[in-house]
Amino acid sequence: MGYRSVFRPGLFDGRTVIVTGGGSGIGRCTAHELASLGAQVVLVGRSEEKLKVVQAEIEEDGGKALGFACDIREEDAVRATVAAIYQATGQVHGLVNNAGGQFPAPLALISQKGWEAVVRTNLTGGFLMAREVFTQGMNRNGGAIVNIVADMWGGMPGMGHSGAARSGMENFTRTAAYEWGCTGVRVNAVAPGWIASSGMDTYPESFKATIRTLRSAVPLKRMGEEAEVSAAICFLLSDAAAFISGDTLRVDGAASQGNVAVFPLPDHHNSQPFEGFHRAVRPALFDTDA
Numbered sequence: 001m002g003y004r005s006v007f008r009p010g011l012f013d014g015r016t017v018i019v020t021g022g023g024s025g026i027g028r029c030t031a032h033e034l035a036s037l038g039a040q041v042v043l044v045g046r047s048e049e050k051l052k053v054v055q056a057e058i059e060e061d062g063g064k065a066l067g068f069a070c071d072i073r074e075e076d077a078v079r080a081t082v083a084a085i086y087q088a089t090g091q092v093h094g095l096v097n098n099a100g101g102q103f104p105a106p107l108a109l110i111s112q113k114g115w116e117a118v119v120r121t122n123l124t125g126g127f128l129m130a131r132e133v134f135t136q137g138m139n140r141n142g143g144a145i146v147n148i149v150a151d152m153w154g155g156m157p158g159m160g161h162s163g164a165a166r167s168g169m170e171n172f173t174r175t176a177a178y179e180w181g182c183t184g185v186r187v188n189a190v191a192p193g194w195i196a197s198s199g200m201d202t203y204p205e206s207f208k209a210t211i212r213t214l215r216s217a218v219p220l221k222r223m224g225e226e227a228e229v230s231a232a233i234c235f236l237l238s239d240a241a242a243f244i245s246g247d248t249l250r251v252d253g254a255a256s257q258g259n260v261a262v263f264p265l266p267d268h269h270n271s272q273p274f275e276g277f278h279r280a281v282r283p284a285l286f287d288t289d290a
């Protein structure tokens, strides 16, 4: 496709925007776009190394960036990190709650530890970041929060932990928009569909092959680009969206529309439901068969 920015230069001049998960994929792309439009970008993620790389890239392009290593699942760490960010920048105008991820696995094979790792990453962490950014300053100055979710509202085999968390985050978005609206803070969500992001590279080859076959089930017949998600995020952060709050913007080529099951499980109609999927994603579980 070859996305080219449609936003006017200087759109975010004088604004500070936090991007969690800014060290890779959609977060990195969004950080670059925001910095090129004048924002001071604050990158948050667990790997300090990845944040340093993106910070250097942005500075090399003439932009402004800071990096803070933090696991967003840890309440004390989030509180201290957000305090340090306010200390360093004075004011925060935007938060992109983008950090997230999951491991594909069928519900029956997810341990409590695994469930909690994913729910805390995709729901609790976003709540903690938003609460701290709001209570430590945004409540006094207004601002915009964009939560990255995923439209799995219809249920998605292999993504049960993540789907539950994303639905929770989508609901959190609406409640926060309602409760915080009186302070001028807007809260929205962006729901990317199948995006060819660097994050996808973390998945097992079998899963990536399955995802590639999904292209044909996307009405626009392709996967999305990181920059197409960033564009939606920048729009919702900007004054162009000044009266939009509590909404979710899908960036998925219409993949979530209609009643089509877009996840082609190999053994969908077998007498042992999902066995092929279980075998493809976690072959080690079947080692005892040998």
Ligand SMILES: CCCCCCC/C=C/C(=O)SCCNC(=O)CCNC(=O)[C@H](O)C(C)(C)COP(=O)(O)OP(=O)(O)OC[C@H]1O[C@@H](n2cnc3c(N)ncnc32)[C@H](O)[C@@H]1OP(=O)(O)O
Pocket (backbone or CB within 6 Å): 100, 101, 102, 103, 104, 105, 109, 110, 111, 113, 114, 115, 117, 118, 121, 150, 151, 152, 192, 193, 194, 197, 199, 200, 202, 252, 255, 256, 282
């Ligand atoms: C039309 C709309 C379609 C929308 C579709 C949405 C598609 C979404 C795509 C994406 O999100 S793209 C890529 C995003 N990036 C990632 O997913 C990153 C990869 N994932 C991770 O880094 C991690 O899974 C995590 C979620 C961030 C958790 O990391 P953490 O470091 O906490 O986990 P661990 O300490 O490694 O493990 C904790 C616990 O989790 C269980 N577990 C981990 N991996 C697996 C696995 N492969 N299978 C089963 N269980 C797993 C496990 O129980 C671990 O506990 P122990 O093994 O230590 O007991």
Ligand SMILES: NC(=O)C1=CN([C@@H]2O[C@H](COP(=O)(O)OP(=O)(O)OC[C@H]3O[C@@H](n4cnc5c(N)ncnc54)[C@H](OP(=O)(O)O)[C@@H]3O)[C@@H](O)[C@H]2O)C=CC1
Pocket (backbone or CB within 6 Å): 020, 021, 022, 023, 024, 025, 026, 027, 044, 045, 046, 047, 048, 050, 070, 071, 072, 073, 098, 099, 100, 101, 102, 121, 125, 148, 149, 150, 191, 192, 193, 194, 195, 196, 197, 198, 199, 200, 202
């Ligand atoms: N690509 C796609 O098709 C879709 C992606 N999404 C969502 O979009 C977001 C971005 O995804 P994408 O760019 O593809 O994937 P990436 O894996 O590249 O990005 C996820 C980022 O989150 C950070 N992160 C993960 N866990 C934590 C944590 N506990 N604390 C702080 N940072 C954390 C990671 O950095 P580090 O490891 O250094 O902490 C990483 O930079 C994610 O929430 C993803 O689930 C939603 C729908 C579709």
